[in-house]
Amino acid sequence: MTTESVRTSLFIGGSWRAPTSDSTLAVVSPVTEQTIGRVPAATTADVDAAVHAARLAFRGSGWRDLTPGERATHLHRFADELEARSEDRATTVTSENGMPIALARFAEGAAPVQLLRYYADLIEITPVEERRVSRPLPGTTVVRKEPIGVVAAIAPWNFPAVLSMFKIAPALAAGCTVVLKPSPETSLDSYVLAEAAEAAGLPAGVLNIVNGGADIGRHLVAHPGVDKVAFTGSTAAGREIGRICGELIRPVTLELGGKSAALVLDDADPEQTVAGLATASLLNTGQTCYMSTRILVPAGSYDSYLDAITGMCADLTIGDPMDENTAIGPLASARHRDRVLAMIERGRAEGATITTGGGTPAGIDRGFFVAPTVFGDVANTAAIAREEVFGPVLTVLRYRDLDEAIALANDSAYGLGGTVWTADTERGIDVARRIETGSFGVNYFNLDWGSPFGGVKASGIGRELGPEGLAAYQHLKSIFLAA
Structure with a gap:
């Protein structure tokens, strides 16, 4: 008999909330073909609550207004808590998707921790503003980097932990807040992520997690409270997301298929x-x-x-x-x-x-x-x-x-x-x-x-990792000063 891991709450606004529906998603072992876990299936109302919490954390609670050093301190604490759970997360992913454990210990256990620390260090040495000599008229322009806002991050089932962190780490470092939708097949490991965020004292609403399938993904991507979408998955799904974001004039990063x-x-x-x-x-x-x-x-x-x-x-x-x-x-x-x-x-x-x-x-x-x-x-x-x-x-x-x-x-x-x-x-x-x-x-x-990763042609739009991955979560603002 396989013991099921049953989760009954969603991580929204820094706390564990009861979902607005009794529907659940089953996580099935690819080895035994038995159900090994259940998580609540979020509704559109749950997504609305998560986006509202992320929006409040971004604007009202002031995550975007913290200094880079203050955000870096939060990210290092988050990394420490995640590191303490790295074995748990690796074995959880292996049980969910069948990844060989020797690979999972690095890719799903250690790598997300490394990424958080990399972006915590990077944001501290990345200037928020620079001054340029204006052309053609004399004067000065201040070029400023500002966080985009609320990010909808949609992760796949093949490397759920590290590919989530490809998005979460640079977004949080930049001053954005995140609503993460894991893949239905690999929803259990995201609870380890949420527990680490809670233990680290990450401010309420900075990271929110909602479970669901394609319908919940579509609602999140098109949500009026979302400012950017970051997606890893199939080219077919990426095309649909790209169409929605194109219609909304919404920034999007798509890391898609390959051959x-x-x-x-x-x-x-x-x-x-x-x-x-x-x-x-x-x-x-x-x-x-x-x-x-x-x-x-x-x-x-x-x-x-x-x-x-x-x-x-x-x-x-x-x-x-x-x-x-x-x-x-x-x-x-x-x-x-x-x-x-x-x-x-x-x-x-x-x-x-x-x-x-x-x-x-x-x-x-x-x-x-x-x-x-x-x-x-x-x-x-x-x-x-x-x-x-x-x-x-x-x-x-x-x-x-x-x-x-x-x-x-x-x-x-x-x-x-x-x-x-x-x-x-x-x-x-x-x-x-x-x-x-x-x-x-x-x-x-x-x-x-430290180097950009992403595709051309049907393999995607935009880049993750490196300084380019951080820049993907920032707007540029030019402030013109008279001479």
Whole structure:
């Protein structure tokens, strides 16, 4: 019998409030397929209350008027409380979405703490104002950075803790207040976040959390009390949010899907490259937006690379995500597993060759598992090579020369990540410059808190992380002074 974690309140205005409805959302274990938790389903009235609380904290209680140092002090206290709960948060996320625990301890436990501290430090050294010499007439202009206001932050289920903090940390540092809507599949870990905020003494209404599905998300995005929207999720949902924000002339940051390419050059070390692709292409069981899932290899060494990639995927440990040795856990939900299996069948129907995987793993009779799958003999026009699968599914494609490889990499609706594998770092940087994408790795891929991350084309609008991520939550005001 699985013990359920039952939550009965919403975190709004710095306190735990009873929801205005008896409806609940079930959180289901992707390993056991049993319900492991329930949270209240917010209504539109609950969203209205959360936005009102955030608005009051922004304007009435004066969060925006605190000095950067005062806000930084709050954020450091918040980070300390979250750090004390990092193991709890990591294991909660793993139980919700099946993320391997070794990854969750960093991505969902440690990383949100690091982000809070990074932005707390950054806001203290970022000038609020600068003075510029006016042109063409003599005088001076004061250029001032001011917080945008109330932020609607909508987080996905694949990395719920850290991707929430991509939005919360810079928004709070800038002086904004936040209403967070977690994904229904991963609502439990946000309660750990709220408990840390409460214990840290974060002022009432600065952070509010409402649970719900797409209907609640739409109400929050279009709410007249919201000043900016920050969303991570699918391109389809991002397009809908973009349309709403466009109509409202509302600032929006959209971090969306990807179908990134790994360019394996003719001088790459095969063993190191294939080992690196295990992470660059399959992190979090492939449920990572920037994964290099289209692997482009020279035609002359195609067969050897296909064999090596097939062997790497076949050898990955599949199983209980709470096991430190597990590399491939379950997918996050039954619906998503079924979607990934349908994409595999579509690739098979298109004539591509499956060299390993192709369905559920042998010996596992429950849970939302999909075996790591490799497709060879794939055309770049095939759906399996063009559409985001968001699971442990790789395609291996041939190229004749470097120009063709770059053309194939750029022949995509997406532009979020990508990698190049080479013995010559400068050659790799030259390749990176030619790829139409928002981020790229040479013999490696990881995010840097101090550098911007985001996509081009159908992969999104705007940037998160780095000073650019802070600037996304600030308006610029010019104050003209006579000479």
